[in-house]
Amino acid sequence: MALLDFIYNRPNRVLALQRQYQADTRPIYLRPAGAKQTLAVYGALFSLGMLSTVYGIGCLVTGHGKPSSKEEA
Incomplete structure (x- = not known):
């Protein structure tokens, strides 16, 4: 089988x-x-994603961007 020796x-x-x-x-x-x-x-994208998440949670908690109830009346 010298033909397949190289394998x-x-x-x-x-x-x-x-x-x-x-x-x-x-x-x-x-x-x-x-x-x-x-x-x-990867570190830069992960950091950007985490900072965006924390910012979004902060906006939801504080009500940033919603008109206040006094302005509606």
């Missing part, structure tokens, strides 16, 4: 790649390429 008779490079990946001292979530940029964009 099942391959060198095992898992240990070398694992050593290379584990030699990095950065946190695991920052190791992939582009992780810092992705995390920064």
